Amino acid sequence: MGSSAFKCTIDEIFSAACITINGAHPFDISINDKRFYNRVMRDGSLGLGESYMEGWWDCESLDEFFCRLMSSRAEDKVKNNCILFLRSLIGNVNSKVRAFQIGERHYDLGNDLFQKMLDRRLTYSCGYWKGVDNLDKAQEAKLDLTCRKLGLRPGDRILDIGCGWGSLVKYAAERYGVEAVGITVSKEQALYAKDVCSGLPVEIRLQDYRDLNEDFDHIVSVGMFEHVGHKNHRAYMEIVRKCLRDGGLFLLHTIGETCTKMYNEPWIDKYIFPNSLIPSAKQVSGAIEKIFVMEDLHNFGAYYDPTLISWFNNFNRNWDSLKKRYGDRFYRMWKYYLLSSAGTFRARCLQVWQIVLSKDGVLGGYNPVR
Secondary structure, X not given: OOHHHHHHHHHHHHHHOOOOEOOOOOOOEEEOOOHHHHHHHHHHHHHHHHHHHOOOEEEOOHHHHHHHHHHOOHHHOOOOOHHHHHHHHHOOOOOHHHOOHHHHHHHOOOHHHHHHHOOOOOOOOOOOOOOOOOHHHHHHHHHHHHHHHXXXXXXXXXXXXXXXXXXXXXXXXXXHOOEEEEEEOOHHHHHHHHHHOOOOOEEEEEOOHHHOOOOEOEEEEEOOHHHOOOOOHHHHHHHHHHHEOOOOEEEEEEEEEOOOOOOOOXXXXXXXXXXXXXXXXXXXXXHHOOOOEEEEEEEOHHHHXXXXXXXXXXXXXXXXXXXXXXXXXXXXXXXXXXXXXXXXXXXXXXXXXXXXXXXXXXXXXXXXXX
């Protein structure tokens, strides 16, 4: 198939999403380099992202471009990276020896970047926008919702697996009077969290979840399960059950796929979240079978769209103070990451689940919190 045939195929894919090449709408795509067509047909979504990073195409409204593209199921019509699929079958990319790679390659990029992008508490997960109109309020609402779902009481000892920069453990200690342990595989997150939690009954550790062996009244994990990997899902749940005291609750907050996959999206895997995998409902339910009782499942994935748009607006507004360190190619990469993700959630192709789990079922039933 020649270049002209590639162009016709790409035209058809975009037309099905009501996107016009070099059109007048903000979500239309403008081509700056004709090599774009061959690159996308050869490399699929990886080529689409890399060619954007290299300036081969532009789009005024990347988020809406991706919303339309994802809604039309365009990913089924172009080549995917079979190497990732084969790697997922042969090896365990989320083995213990690789545990700290995601911290080094993503979360350790620089606290200055995340301070300029996130809310004032540095909460790097979906906000809860019910009844609120800004990022700080949405993230505080999410933190409080999480604490209320766990039924936290003064004196409880809780564990946060993947505690990030410490926003949840700090909030829970200050507002609910708990003692907390937060673990992360990011050195930068651990240093920051230790500092902001100073003086509180909070312990921050640089630790892999597989090294846990102690008891907690309640356990929570927000935005970390995506880094566990399908081969480790069940072992992860077994460790959590072992550490959860009888009568305690485990709240799992994770992005969710609408269908089961064994490998990450190629561009995201290479540039943003290496060795990661967004789980499906089937994978989560299989992991908890005979280990936990699912007490509640709450989907608020639509709220990730305004969260990501807020992150991009913060990042974009503060770029002048970041560009000397990170550079123009990073700007295009990060913009693509944030806005393509926003469009994917807007199209409802990805979800956000908060799942409340108990070891043996809550006597009399669990009262859902919203």
